[in-house]
Amino acid sequence: MSAMSNSNFSRRSIFRAAAGMAAAGTLAACGSNNGRGGSGGSGTQLTQYFHAYGEAGVEQAVKRYAKGYTKANVATQWITGSDYETKLFAALLTKQAPDVFEFHPQIQLVKSGQVADLTDIIEPVMGDFNQADIASHKVDGKIYGVRMIDDPQFFFYRKSMLEKANVAVPTTLDELIEAADKLTTSKVKGLFLGNDLHAIEAPLIWSAGAETLTDKNEVGFNTDAVAGGLSQLRKLFTSGNLLLDAPADFWDPSALDQGLCAIQFCGMWAMPVMQKALGDDLGIFPFPKVGSAGKPSVYNGGWSMFVNAKGKNVEAAKEYVKWLWIEQKKNQEDFATSYGFHIPPRTSIAQQATKLQSGLPAEGVKLFNTYGHFDNIGWTQAMWTALDTVIADSVRKGGDPKAALDKADKTVTRELKKLFG
Template identity: 70%
Template sequence: MSALSSSNWDRRSVLRAAAGLAALGPLAACGGNTGREGGGSSGKSLVQYFHAYGEAGTQEAIKRYAKAYDEARVTTQWITGTNFESKLFSSLLTDNAPDVFEFHPQLQLIKSGQVAPLDDILGPVKDDFNPADIKSHTVDGKVYGVRMIDDPQFFFYRKSLLEKAGIGVPQTLDELAEAADKLTTDKVKGLFLGNNMTSTNYALVWAAGADQLNDRNEIAYHTDDVAAALKTYRRMFTSGHLLLDAPADYWDPSALVQGLTAIQWCGMWAMPVMQKSLGDDLGIFPFPSAASGAEPAVYNGGWSMFVNAKGRHVDLAKEYVKWLWIDQ
């Protein structure tokens, strides 16, 4: 599979920036200013929580959209570092909890009544969403949360290095292991799966023809094919052909861009940096088949926006979420 065209990516990046999906680098949170002093035409205020994204240009976008909302003063708090979840959960127990926040679908938040159902704002546009996103946010027939980002993850590679080694794009997991072997030199490792090799867990199971759970919510990945795929991973780990100590983990494209590896698992969020650095030398392919008859797999990551059902202005918060993530 060839690299995506620059025109396609430019359109996607513009849309994402316009929607304010990400933040630029580490930003200080808003400190003691909760933004509840009043604002907008309603005289009311809302607070939204985001973790600090690493993509350029969207810090300004999210603030611009928040400022443009006429019905309330919207204050954004960017949570830096790796403590977003703990800071969010501790905040939800206080009077200064956010009115809206990003997170992942979690049954505990729903069962505890922490997040509000959003069927009234999502109902008319449910068919516009990926069915899997609606399903993953639905409990007892009600939909909780608006999926903001669908970010698929792939293997990205240097075309010139594969051509020099005389190998094609791997179609199976065994071929990926062979490619890692042939691409490894005294200066470049053949493959980067992340520093702890856990970033591809879901994709590996799917590519082996299995799943995490079955229809009865029972473990479904204890199959011979998944075991065989894990043995291949073990063989790659001990072979010396994997990059295991990169300065940044898989989510950062620097390992590929700086020539530390020939193939790297990463996400679409890193495409602008990779395309700018590698141009036409950049290629992309899904997680290859890991069992006979199994299909290649793509892991779709992302974030969703939730409304705090215990907040002060639940209806206004829902209207803001509708305005920002549906109307816009």
């Protein structure tokens, strides 16, 4: 599916996806009301929205969990196609709006009164959550949304290809560009960063020692180091060493699995599929340091469960979310580790998740813990779009990086004034 042809919401969905959505480009209609829960005594009807995860078995698991709930009938809408956000936001404006839905923490949902305060159900177990996940869902001391999974994103590489080309694992952006050049052959491109490069926007900023937003909710990305990184990316973009027309986007492991590239930016969710295809010929490393003051970074995407504050059954929906995403630890571990690898946001579950405790998955967890950056709830959809424009203007079109950053700075500052005054 062409990410370029989708709306900003859907492109961001692909960028931040916890898992690759189905590779088919067709925009299928919303799944019908299926996956009904047990015959709850109250007869309360709840509907939950999920985007179509790419890994086999996720849909069946989500419906199986819902069926085990006895206090309400829970129907699951499994949203296929590449435009989950578009369908979700359209549905939230109608009488058919879901009671419960998965999304990413974004402050405009709180400010518009769309999502319910879940502090009361999370507070008793707050100490068991990764505190960065709590912070990324907090506004004015209240917690909106329960984190379900954390999804670190980093580079995967074919060890044999690097050895053959006598290339060391890159630790700086310069070394990554050099490696891409040495690894490119007539049949294989050195590097894949995704078809539109949007996946690496935030990592580039963090690895240059900057932030998207400062602690005071001011622009943090408009620095000389970030501009320098954009210039380096332009050099890479025009080098011929970048895979730019992969059949699927960065979230899908096929580019590396099929030998289209030697190094691919992707998420930990794809690790089991890659290991199955490549065995031990697989390594990982964080987004490397950009400029002299930078340091490596890992973007921790993921998905969270929200309650629709404008729904008919807010308390019943909160009860269900509490039951599934706070009390049912077995289901939470199953969701995180049985269908692709994700890191459970609950410390107690992460500690007992045996599949993540050795080999490459353990290395992924270590990168997550060492270099991880989480969503900033104040960073909105319009701000992501501003960064998309920076990449388009400076990397794709070769415009002045500082001018592109200044333009985005104005857009983001305007958004921040709307949100924070």
